Amino acid sequence: LELPLRDDLDLLLEELRLLLANIDVEVVAVSTQKKDRPDPAFLLGAGKVDELKILAHASEADLIVCNDLLTPIQLSNMRRKTDCEVWDRALVIMKIFERRAATAEAKLQVDLARCRYEMPHIRGLGKQMSNAGAGIGTRGPGETEFERHRRKLQARIVEASRKLEEMKKRRQGQRKQRRRSGIPTVALVGYTNSGKTTLLKRLSGDKKLYAADQLFATLDTAVRSVRLPSGKNILMADTVGFIRELPPELIAAFRTTLEEACQADMLLVVLDANDPDLTATYDVIQQTLDEIGAAALPRAVVLNKVDRSGLFRVDRIKAQLRRDGLPVCALSALTGEGVENLWGVFDWLAVRRS
Ligand code: GDP
Secondary structure (H helix, E strand, O other): OOOOOOOOHHHHHHHHHHHHHOOOOOOOOOOOOOOOOOEEOOOOOOHHHHHHHHHHOOOOOOOOOOOOOOOOHHHHHHHHHHOEEEEHHHHHHHHHHHHHHHHHHHHHHHHHHHHHHHHHHHHHHHHHHHHHOOOOOOOOHHHHHHHHHHHHHHHHHHHHHHHHHHHHHHHHHHHHHHHHOOOEEHHHHHOOOHHHHHHHHHHHOHHHHHHHHOOOOOOOOEEEEEEEOOOOEEEEEOOOOEEOOOOOHHHHHOOOHHHHHHOOOOEEEEEEOOOOHHHHHHHHHHHHHHHHHOOOOOOEEOOOOOOOOHHHHHHHHHHHHHHHHOOOEOOOOOOOOOOOOOHHHHHHHHHHOO
8 A cells, every 4th residue: 555654653652652551551751762773781872761760750650661672681771770660562562461361262372472471581580690690600599599480481381382272272173163054254354443343343233342442452352143134144253453563472372363364254354544554554464364374365455434534535545455456345333334335245255155
């Protein structure tokens, strides 16, 4: 898509603010630094870290959040130097995942992600402890503590992975049953907050699903039945939302959930028509779908939230996507406007499947 790009930094900071709002963290001050080479000790320059300490103190902030990922050493150096709790982007996302995970599988996935995230951190701590520790050839008490912590973490990773594998097999069994029932399945995929849950709710009439103005309202896959005006039924699955700069530990942990999309007969990619950077958003989705092996599935695009978007903009995006050969439905999941455009797509799928 060749749409105007807004400054990447603005976009990332706005997204970080949204992420933080999810866990009730209010942003009181923002500071940025342009640096060609990151400082190995702090990521930011030492002068900037001093400035942050003063800024945090002046604005009575309890927390400094860095949008970039910090190494374990950088994280502990920053905490020490600023006298403040410090998180990086990965920690923010982790906290959201922890708070949102509702089902056993989602909780396990989050736990696994957390363990994988902590692993290099304790490795870094072990290094610090042994550097600061006793004389040559001795094993300081810190090192033993670190070793024990590492082993426990390793055991948790093995156990969580095993359980997840079991759950995945069980889910595959359930999917086979669904396939045998001959009902076509459509998976909703898209960026967090694009309106997937709202759309599923609107189509299935099911009020039980949780939708809120929060990223990651849906951590686990939810499947609902949708009755078409023709009387036919389809199944619709909500999937975990995509996000820019998702830390690698989380990508791996959420793969099982995303792979659900692969099993559908069709993918409905939900985009927020007001997204200032639709190009990047669509690229992330497409790339991720390629990675989970879903690239070849029939696909349609839902351009959601048209109630909040200018007609001219919507028409332009629609034309662009159609030029790429994609069926596009512009609608509002919230007001219901344009939802009937989807019936044609689903009927086509139902006929194709039968
Ligand atoms: P998900 O993360 O993709 O499942 O997104 P949700 O369905 O939770 O929606 C995120 C937010 O966008 C919620 O506050 C919804 O009320 C809002 N939303 C969803 N669809 C629309 C729409 O068509 N128009 C407007 N204005 N808001 C919408």
